[in-house]
Amino acid sequence: MNCSKCQKKAVIKLQHASYCKDHFLSYLEEKVFKTIKKFKLIEKDDIVCIATSGGKDSITALYHTHMFCKKHNIKHFALMIDEGIADYREHTYNDLKKFCKEFEIDLKIASFEEEFGRPLDKMTQEAMEKYNKKPCSVCGILRRFLLNKYSRENKATKIVTGHNLDDESQVLIMNTFKNNIKLNARLGPLGGIGKVKGLIQRIKPLYFVSEKESRLFCILKGFDVSFSECPYVQHSYRARVRDYLNKFEEEFPGTKNGILNSFIEIRESIKSTVKEKNNLTYCEKCGEPASNKICKTCQLVEELKLK
Amino acid sequence: MEIFIEQQQKTINLEKTCKASDLLEELNIPSNTVIVVKNNEVVTEDEVLENTDKIKILSVISGG
Numbered sequence: 001m002n003c004s005k006c007q008k009k010a011v012i013k014l015q016h017a018s019y020c021k022d023h024f025l026s027y028l029e030e031k032v033f034k035t036i037k038k039f040k041l042i043e044k045d046d047i048v049c050i051a052t053s054g055g056k057d058s059i060t061a062l063y064h065t066h067m068f069c070k071k072h073n074i075k076h077f078a079l080m081i082d083e084g085i086a087d088y089r090e091h092t093y094n095d096l097k098k099f100c101k102e103f104e105i106d107l108k109i110a111s112f113e114e115e116f117g118r119p120l121d122k123m124t125q126e127a128m129e130k131y132n133k134k135p136c137s138v139c140g141i142l143r144r145f146l147l148n149k150y151s152r153e154n155k156a157t158k159i160v161t162g163h164n165l166d167d168e169s170q171v172l173i174m175n176t177f178k179n180n181i182k183l184n185a186r187l188g189p190l191g192g193i194g195k196v197k198g199l200i201q202r203i204k205p206l207y208f209v210s211e212k213e214s215r216l217f218c219i220l221k222g223f224d225v226s227f228s229e230c231p232y233v234q235h236s237y238r239a240r241v242r243d244y245l246n247k248f249e250e251e252f253p254g255t256k257n258g259i260l261n262s263f264i265e266i267r268e269s270i271k272s273t274v275k276e277k278n279n280l281t282y283c284e285k286c287g288e289p290a291s292n293k294i295c296k297t298c299q300l301v302e303e304l305k306l307k
Numbered sequence: 308m309e310i311f312i313e314q315q316q317k318t319i320n321l322e323k324t325c326k327a328s329d330l331l332e333e334l335n336i337p338s339n340t341v342i343v344v345k346n347n348e349v350v351t352e353d354e355v356l357e358n359t360d361k362i363k364i365l366s367v368i369s370g371g
Contacts, residue, residue, distance in 0.1 A: 132310075
């Protein structure tokens with residue numbers, strides 16, 4: 001099969017076209033930059049924190065955001081959270097360090113162990129046995145807390161995450177299946193339900209980029225990225241939804257894009273409904289934005305007797 | 308042909324000539340979850356795979 005734009009051999013067949021290496025790389029950059037501009041994800045005066053793990057999605061997000069910021073002279077830096085997952089995070093960390101050195105990107109690091117006194121590996125058993133909390137939920141709460149705290153302390157105005165087309169379509173389906181539709185108000189390329197003091201706005205430049213596209217990008221660019229799966233992923237409800245969605249996409253191509261585009265059409269009305277009921281406050285213990293008197297992080301810190 | 312399946316970390320050998328899409332179907336792997344590499348070159352699902360080819364089926368699912 002040849003590229004739809006030239007006669008070279010194609011490396012990927014998409015729903016609308018097939019591309020060779022060079023045309024795929026231009027197509028992807030154009031798609032990411034278009035998302036940034038269309039949804040006004042990054043503006044001139046922003047200081048952008050790129051949350052990154054060193055995996056394929058965050059490397060793809062880091063590369064494209066770095067290129068966009070460099071082109072428009074916008075301040076930016078990378079931030080990695082080391083959760084403390086043995087035989088997983090150290091591989092992605094080494095890849096990330098090499099990457100940031102090559103592209104001269106300032107890399108900052110925060111760790112669970114330093115901040116909470118224990119790595120994730122030493123929290124999960126107690127969290128599951130005593131409190132029936134899955135590793136992904138513990139990790140997610142603590143990671144979000146650190147991302148917000150460290151990016152704010154470094155004066156960032158936006159946090160880039162590597163969430164992609166697959167992640168977003170999965171979470172929309174999960175929220176629907178679990179009747180948590182109001183959680184969808186926080187989704188979309190520009191996260192959150194509006195500006196909240198102390199809460200740095202999250203943005204997703206890879207909103208329309210599939211996992212396949214981001215891995216292909218890393219392969220074709222020769223980026224040394226480890227492709228290991230998080231050892232805790234099998235516990236998650238998300239993995240089940242992911243597998244079903246992938247089978248559905250195979251049979252009906254364009255399904256995931258359809259889910260996102262349908263959501264974008266109704267996103268504002270969901271947001272305005274939730275805004276009225278929004279009772280965001282600040283945690284009495286740590287002062288971070290929270291939806292209850294005590295934030296989820298402080299609740300976890302107390303339950304698991306963390307630092 | 309020698310086929311390395313990354314997600315399962317295993318190598319299998321099959322005596323056949325077929326399209327990459329047929330191989331994925333036989334292995335029950337959705338094509339949107341993998342990238343097929345033939346003799347160190349990324350190929351599309353339409354590519355014909357010969358008996359002497361070395362194939363890698365790379366998973367696009369990572370993270371968590």
